[in-house]
Amino acid sequence: MSILGRFLAAALVLMLTACGAGEPAPVVTASRTPVPEATVEATTESGRATPGARASGSLPPVVRHGPRDTEKVALTFDADMTDAMKARLSNGTVSSYANLRLLALLETRRIPATFFVTGQWAEQYPDVTRRIAGNPRFEIANHSYEHAAFTGDCYNLPRLAPGEMTGDVDKTFTTLHPYGGRQTRYFRFPGLCHDRAALRALAPLGVTVVDGDVVSGDPFARGAGPVIDAVLSQVKPGSIVIMHITEANARYTDDALPAILAGLRRRGLEPVTLSELLA
Numbered sequence: 001m002s003i004l005g006r007f008l009a010a011a012l013v014l015m016l017t018a019c020g021a022g023e024p025a026p027v028v029t030a031s032r033t034p035v036p037e038a039t040v041e042a043t044t045e046s047g048r049a050t051p052g053a054r055a056s057g058s059l060p061p062v063v064r065h066g067p068r069d070t071e072k073v074a075l076t077f078d079a080d081m082t083d084a085m086k087a088r089l090s091n092g093t094v095s096s097y098a099n100l101r102l103l104a105l106l107e108t109r110r111i112p113a114t115f116f117v118t119g120q121w122a123e124q125y126p127d128v129t130r131r132i133a134g135n136p137r138f139e140i141a142n143h144s145y146e147h148a149a150f151t152g153d154c155y156n157l158p159r160l161a162p163g164e165m166t167g168d169v170d171k172t173f174t175t176l177h178p179y180g181g182r183q184t185r186y187f188r189f190p191g192l193c194h195d196r197a198a199l200r201a202l203a204p205l206g207v208t209v210v211d212g213d214v215v216s217g218d219p220f221a222r223g224a225g226p227v228i229d230a231v232l233s234q235v236k237p238g239s240i241v242i243m244h245i246t247e248a249n250a251r252y253t254d255d256a257l258p259a260i261l262a263g264l265r266r267r268g269l270e271p272v273t274l275s276e277l278l279a
């Protein structure tokens with residue numbers, strides 16, 4: 001397939017995945033239940049929420065967006081780090097997968113944000129992780145340990161064995177926890193790829209799975225314009241916007257951010273953390 005063809009196919013898959021197409025798992029579209037560290041909102045296989053329950057055999061809730069009757073939106077930033085990315089850092093092909101300009105923009109403009117951090121990214125960038133954890137406006141969530149796939153056919157990511165899924169996500173919590181700050185039990189699957197088996201594997205961990213309803217497409221972007229357009233054309237009250245802080249793999253996210261923030265402001269939409277959006 002041509003590079004363009006691969007891009008279009010990947011973009012289509014991402015859009016379909018983000019829309020939950022082909023995903024039979026229960027979806028909580030507008031959970032109003034806060035998900036602090038200690039309590040769990042279980043969702044039964046019928047899709048009915050069972051507040052406070054942790055029934056065995058139940059699947060974690062999957063959230064695509066928050067309530068639509070608010071003016072709030074959540075900006076989320078994924079910090080991917082695959083083994084292949086680590087190799088490119090060590091052999092010097094890539095200089096950085098941490099977009100410090102993006103982080104500085106969020107800090108100076110005092111924008112609340114939620115970071116989905118992989119264990120390997122935190123290990124690669126402990127100082128940046130500490131900086132994120134140390135900001136009271138930022139929240140830390142789990143994006144797996146090594147950004148491997150939890151299903152087959154997920155962006156050519158190497159696949160985790162079914163028996164490794166629970167341990168991978170648990171190990172990430174263990175890696176992130178010492179950084180402190182606003183830790184959560186939110187989890188986002190690499191590539192948003194999940195199925196019932198993957199959800200079942202995470203049930204013992206008490207996570208809330210967070211997809212998102214606005215895919216910025218920043219890893220594929222050739223400039224800031226498409227990222228701005230993608231976000232502002234899809235965003236609405238209660239949206240969860242998916243972006244990346246991975247610099248070399250998402251070069252224009254920092255360039256796009258000011259126009260995105262201005263566009264949100266024009267519509268009266270206020271960025272908040274995921275916890276606040278879903279509270």
Ligand SMILES: [Zn+2]
Pocket residue numbers: 078079080143147189190191
């Ligand atoms: Zn990712």
